[in-house]
Amino acid sequence: MSQIIDGKSLAAEIDAQTMVETEQLKQNGITPHLVVILVGEDGASQIYVRNKERRAQKLGIKSTVIKMDSDTTEKELLAKIHELNQDVDVNAILVQMPLPKQIDEFKVIMAIDPKKDADGFHPVNVGRLFENEIAQTPVACTPQGIMEMFKKYQISLDGKNAVVVGRSTIVGKPMAALLLNANATVTVVHSHTKDLKEITKKADILVVATGIAHFIKADQVKDGAVVIDVGMDRDENGKLTGDVDFEKVQEKASFITPVPKGVGPMTISMLMKQTIDLTRWSV
Numbered sequence: 001m002s003q004i005i006d007g008k009s010l011a012a013e014i015d016a017q018t019m020v021e022t023e024q025l026k027q028n029g030i031t032p033h034l035v036v037i038l039v040g041e042d043g044a045s046q047i048y049v050r051n052k053e054r055r056a057q058k059l060g061i062k063s064t065v066i067k068m069d070s071d072t073t074e075k076e077l078l079a080k081i082h083e084l085n086q087d088v089d090v091n092a093i094l095v096q097m098p099l100p101k102q103i104d105e106f107k108v109i110m111a112i113d114p115k116k117d118a119d120g121f122h123p124v125n126v127g128r129l130f131e132n133e134i135a136q137t138p139v140a141c142t143p144q145g146i147m148e149m150f151k152k153y154q155i156s157l158d159g160k161n162a163v164v165v166g167r168s169t170i171v172g173k174p175m176a177a178l179l180l181n182a183n184a185t186v187t188v189v190h191s192h193t194k195d196l197k198e199i200t201k202k203a204d205i206l207v208v209a210t211g212i213a214h215f216i217k218a219d220q221v222k223d224g225a226v227v228i229d230v231g232m233d234r235d236e237n238g239k240l241t242g243d244v245d246f247e248k249v250q251e252k253a254s255f256i257t258p259v260p261k262g263v264g265p266m267t268i269s270m271l272m273k274q275t276i277d278l279t280r281w282s283v
């Protein structure tokens, strides 16, 4: 039976530290300011943005949410980002993903000043991450949160066989870079990978981010593996579930994250921490 990694408690610990650091900045006359842009009406995105705003307020971080209509043009969104880039009162900018189909996500990411890039998605920051030059560099929040979990639970990565299932900008690619930087041997598998099961079965560390409910079954997992589930899916009854068949896989894994209360809560905590970091690096 595996040990369950408690993302909710760890997120609360990180928040407590962020609150202290926010207060210290404020005592020096600096109020960290995060701006989140939400384009359109996506239900899940509205919840995530509301949660970001509430968390920022709770920690003493100034938060502004800019809501733009679902028919916003790419040009209008880029103009808004340029305005925020110039605003000295703004330390961190995040555009909630996904965006409506008329807007090119890469152009939007490119438009954000790398020094105000709350998500760490800008190619300058991604490049620094892949070069393992991460001092004063924002890094994607979900993979950063997963690295905090490894640290907290003393899960060593050096020389381990790590497999990342999924190659997204938000999770898969930055996760692979962070694991590589931690001296793991990293394989990234995706929808075109042949014999995926043969590869996942060899993983000491398995990070799953496919967006497909219960994609990873127990027979694809090595005994004693550390299994990190980034999924946020709905089962046939509409209940929130992960990319991993938790009930069966927990009998094989040494550590496993649940959904909910695993990786998810870490994402917003790391965003808050990163807002403070960006603020500090800018002064």
Ligand SMILES: Nc1nc2c(c(=O)[nH]1)N[C@@H](CN(C=O)c1ccc(C(=O)N[C@@H](CCC(=O)O)C(=O)O)cc1)CN2
Pocket: 048, 094, 095, 096, 097, 098, 119, 141, 142, 170, 232, 240, 259, 260, 261, 262, 263, 264, 265, 266, 267, 268
């Ligand atoms: N610009 C970005 N867009 C998106 C990101 C991101 O990091 N940057 N990540 C996701 C959504 N996301 C934050 O934006 C996010 C997802 C899930 C959670 C979370 O706390 N999940 C809870 C369950 C919540 C629920 O009940 O629905 C959990 O797992 O316990 C936080 C943030 C896509 N877009």
